[in-house]
Amino acid sequence: MNEGEPRYLTGFGNSHQSEAVPGALPRGQNSPQRAPLGLYAEQISGTAFTQPRHVNRRTWVYRITPSARHSAYHRIPNGHLRSAPFTETEPTPNRLRWNPQPGADNPTDFVDGLYTIGGNGNALTHTGIAVHTYRANRSMTRRYLVDADGELLIVPQAGRLHLFTELGRLHVAPGQIALIPRGIRFRVDLPDPAAAGYVCENYGAAFTLPERGPIGANGLADERHFQAPAAAYEDPAEVAAPVQLVQKFGGNLWASEFDHSPLDVVAWHGNYAPYRYNLADFTTLGTISHDHPDPSIFTVLTSPSDTPGLANADFVIFPPRWLVAEHTFRPPWFHRNIMSEYMGLIHGVYDAKAEGFLPGGASLHNSFTSHGPDAETYAKASTVPLAPQKVDNTLAFMFETRWPITLTRHALDAPHRQGDYDAAWDGLAPRFSPDADADPDAG
Numbered sequence: 001m002n003e004g005e006p007r008y009l010t011g012f013g014n015s016h017q018s019e020a021v022p023g024a025l026p027r028g029q030n031s032p033q034r035a036p037l038g039l040y041a042e043q044i045s046g047t048a049f050t051q052p053r054h055v056n057r058r059t060w061v062y063r064i065t066p067s068a069r070h071s072a073y074h075r076i077p078n079g080h081l082r083s084a085p086f087t088e089t090e091p092t093p094n095r096l097r098w099n100p101q102p103g104a105d106n107p108t109d110f111v112d113g114l115y116t117i118g119g120n121g122n123a124l125t126h127t128g129i130a131v132h133t134y135r136a137n138r139s140m141t142r143r144y145l146v147d148a149d150g151e152l153l154i155v156p157q158a159g160r161l162h163l164f165t166e167l168g169r170l171h172v173a174p175g176q177i178a179l180i181p182r183g184i185r186f187r188v189d190l191p192d193p194a195a196a197g198y199v200c201e202n203y204g205a206a207f208t209l210p211e212r213g214p215i216g217a218n219g220l221a222d223e224r225h226f227q228a229p230a231a232a233y234e235d236p237a238e239v240a241a242p243v244q245l246v247q248k249f250g251g252n253l254w255a256s257e258f259d260h261s262p263l264d265v266v267a268w269h270g271n272y273a274p275y276r277y278n279l280a281d282f283t284t285l286g287t288i289s290h291d292h293p294d295p296s297i298f299t300v301l302t303s304p305s306d307t308p309g310l311a312n313a314d315f316v317i318f319p320p321r322w323l324v325a326e327h328t329f330r331p332p333w334f335h336r337n338i339m340s341e342y343m344g345l346i347h348g349v350y351d352a353k354a355e356g357f358l359p360g361g362a363s364l365h366n367s368f369t370s371h372g373p374d375a376e377t378y379a380k381a382s383t384v385p386l387a388p389q390k391v392d393n394t395l396a397f398m399f400e401t402r403w404p405i406t407l408t409r410h411a412l413d414a415p416h417r418q419g420d421y422d423a424a425w426d427g428l429a430p431r432f433s434p435d436a437d438a439d440p441d442a443g
């Protein structure tokens with residue numbers, strides 16, 4: 001059940017059904033007196049039973065051992081993992097940027113390699129997000145992870161990840177993303193010597209696709225490009241018990257010893273499932289006349305809040321695209337927003353930053369901090385002849401969130417944080433001249 005390319009089920013939020021062994025899924029009902037093939041039935045509810053149908057998420061699993069059979073959890077060290085509420089540092093109005101974080105020296109699996117940058121909200125009241133990075137150089141062996149605090153949006157930057165989840169296997173590479181729902185158990189194998197990337201731990205409402213409004217029925221991310229895993233389970237004969245299940249709960253790591261693999265689901269049906277998505281499948285829209293659109297046009301996934309249009313978090317990408325706007329300053333404009341923006345770079349160069357924003361690096365522009373193009377980008381983009389231009393070799397992303405992100409102590413004091421980020425805007429000298437043309441670019 002463990003070899004080769006995984007099989008996938010198509011569609012975002014679909015009600016899927018999948019059997020690793022034919023006949024494992026009961027027909028016509030969820031909980032027969034005895035489930036097929038000697039399996040145990042269990043329901044995993046990602047939403048309250050009574051939430052409206054369009055957001056209701058639950059999956060029925062048919063497993064070898066009930067997940068209830070395990071010993072007590074005990075606390076284990078959190079390493080560099082931290083949770084909301086974030087109180088280690090004062091929220092900062094400064095613009096911050098980090099160089100790529102050094103890789104791990106010691107043997108480090110995905111759990112050990114989680115490193116929290118910061119976040120907002122509260123893990124226990126299911127609001128806000130945490131931003132983490134990961135650096136790993138070995139597979140999780142006889143070890144599994146489950147996060148009761150939030151869902152995990154994993155954005156690989158270097159190295160592939162093989163995710164073996166309760167519901168089956170997902171392979172992801174840089175340029176793709178994976179989402180592990182809250183409460184779903186998994187482990188991470190590394191087919192390459194090392195892996196690095198970013199994680200948005202979403203404490204709030206599950207990520208969903210944004211409304212398209214006047215865009216119409218197509219464009220942005222399409223439901224059919226999301227893939228959930230087909231059922232797959234670890235062969236009990238191949239798992240050397242005891243194994244450790246690490247649970248993130250209330251901001252801390254806990255561990256329980258299991259005498260069997262927690263990945264023992266032989267069949268499942270429902271709509272609460274992990275998925276992967278290839279960012280190259282995103283249909284990128286932009287202006288075909290003038291002016292730079294707001295980046296909400298690049299939203300892949302959104303975690304709504306109780307206020308319509310105000311996201312707990314948005315996952316936004318800046319993929320390769322054509323720029324054709326006439327008489328327009330084409331890169332992002334100077335701006336200050338109520339929303340807070342954590343950005344990372346998967347590869348290439350980001351169009352607002354000619355210098356210093358590196359693949360594997362990151363920036364944070366908290367609520368109402370002034371930012372935008374650096375001096376070099378401004379100088380070029382305000383004078384360049386405006387022929388149609390392909391922005392290629394680039395893939396940046398943003399975790400945009402409704403509340404300021406408060407940093408962890410280690411992220412604020414990190415040696416790889418750039419001390420001179422403010423200098424990016426130093427070269428923007430005043431150019432005001434009352435006698436100049438009123439509107440030299442008027443179209």
Ligand SMILES: O=C(O)Cc1cc(O)ccc1O
Nearest residue numbers: 294295331332333341352372
């Ligand atoms: O700050 C950034 O680079 C992200 C961003 C991009 C854009 O095109 C418009 C606004 C915005 O915050």
Ligand SMILES: [Fe+2]
Nearest residue numbers: 335341365371
């Ligand atoms: Fe911004």
